[in-house]
Amino acid sequence: MRCAPTAGAALVLCAATAGLLSAQGRPEPPETPRFASWDEVNVLAHGLLQLGNGLREHVERTRGQLGELERRLGSCGAACKDPEGSAAPPFAPENLVPPGGDAVPETLQSFQTQLKAQNSRIQQLFQKVAQQQRHLEKQHLRIQNLQSQMGHLAPMHLGHGVAKRARRKRLPKMAQLAGPAHNISRLHNGGWTVIQRRQDGSVDFNQPWEAYKDGFGDPQGEFWLGLEKVHRIVGDRGSRLAVQLQDWEGNAESLQFPVHLGGEDTAYSLQLTSPVASKLGATAFSPSGLSLPFSTWDQDHDLRGDKNCAKSLSGGWWFGTCGHSNLNGQYFHSIPRQRQQLKKGIFWKTWRGRYYPLQATTMLIQPTVAEAAS
Structure with a gap:
């Protein structure tokens, strides 16, 4: 089993979400005399919606990878507790098997706990992304309303x-x-x-x-x-x-x-x-x-x-x-x-x-x- 890709995906997700949240909390720059055109506003709104959709898909993929990792660790735990097992499963991580070949259930349980905590954090990020996506869709609707209002002024x-x-x-x-x-x-x-x-x-x-x-x-x-x-x-x-x-x-x-x-x-x-x-x-x-x-x-x-x-x-x-x-x-x-x-x-x-x-x-x-x- 290789954990590096999953950890890397989680880091990418956290970095992308942190950037989105920090951008949301950053104070708006002062207004300038130049006003953006409707095309620029539409491009910005479309880009924000695409960002929200992409981040949501990335969270779903990461959750699937964590689920698969937890399933494999569960299988590893069952095999390690089997007294008749002659060897560790082929996907067992090396840091969980000591030189003598005996499994360490305490280390496995600790690692599973960490995975559950990480899954909980991913769930929270997923909820924040969904909230941001709803907010962006609402903003996009307001832009459409303003465009229609200008047309009928x-x-x-x-x-x-x-x-x-x-x-x-x-x-x-x-x-x-x-x-x-x-x-x-x-x-x-x-x-x-x-x-x-x-x-x-x-x-x-x-x-x-x-x-x-x-x-x-x-x-x-x-x-x-x-x-x-x-x-x-x-x-x-x-x-x-x-x-x-x-x-x-x-x-x-x-x-x-x-x-x-x-x-x-x-x-x-x-x-x-x-x-x-x-x-x-x-x-x-x-x-x-x-x-x-x-x-x-x-x-x-x-x-x-x-x-x-x-x-x-x-x-x-x-x-x-x-x-x-x-x-x-x-x-x-x-x-x-x-x-x-x-x-x-x-x-x-x-x-x-x-x-x-x-x-x-x-x-x-x-x-x-x-x-x-x-």
Whole structure:
């Protein structure tokens, strides 16, 4: 048995991982006036993903080699304890067999213990590599979102100008939309499509990615239309999103703002202009606006690198940093007393606050060009 290749592979793995971790912990250099092009950013992101994949494959190969080494050592231990054995196995290391030819079980056991410890360290490195790979994939998705946002920047500004004129037009009242059998065809004729409704907690909105993509619930009651269907309705055009909210005291609020909804390749990112992002409570966004990918408990795309907002809260939503809004949260028939439970509810921070679970919500969408045609 030759241990040198395995030890060398482990040293290479440790050196590569140490370089990756040290690079992660190194402070970022100060910003310079030069900005990298999209091609350079794409090349960098692709290189980082390849590094993560290569390191992961190297860890798996090393683990396989250690497993084979441990199996052979186990076979060696069984043979060495056999009193009828006339000689050590042909692959037994020379440093485990003294000049007299008798095996030393204590040395073998010590070596096996060291191998188990090394295997544990390899497992920890494997987990860190997997974590880094998830982080890199998340960064790559954000780069794609920024690219899409830049491509639609001009249409978004045009949509924002149209939305200012549309504020004078009142939406249907909340009471008319919150009923279980409202006239959906009338809303379609007016250019609006209802894409979400919450009113009684009859449907579980804590669903996985595929459910939010395809849609679920009852169109005559609580339902989610489906991200793919919504994207087909608005296509690559700018749109207006209408949000209608109702609290437990009978108060209602209606909001409208211009948006752009990306496809599945952008995790159905909802792109907002800077004024809208600021009005909705966002504190960090670029001059061109804010891009919010959609997230569920099994597909984490939010802007928090240290938390899965959909798991921490409830439901699927364009979470951002978890604290601005969530109209697909858990439905409460009364306001919970515990603060931790309140976080999981249906909330809109800039209206009733972060810890007030709403009674009913309705969301509608309309392509921007539909208003000009009506």
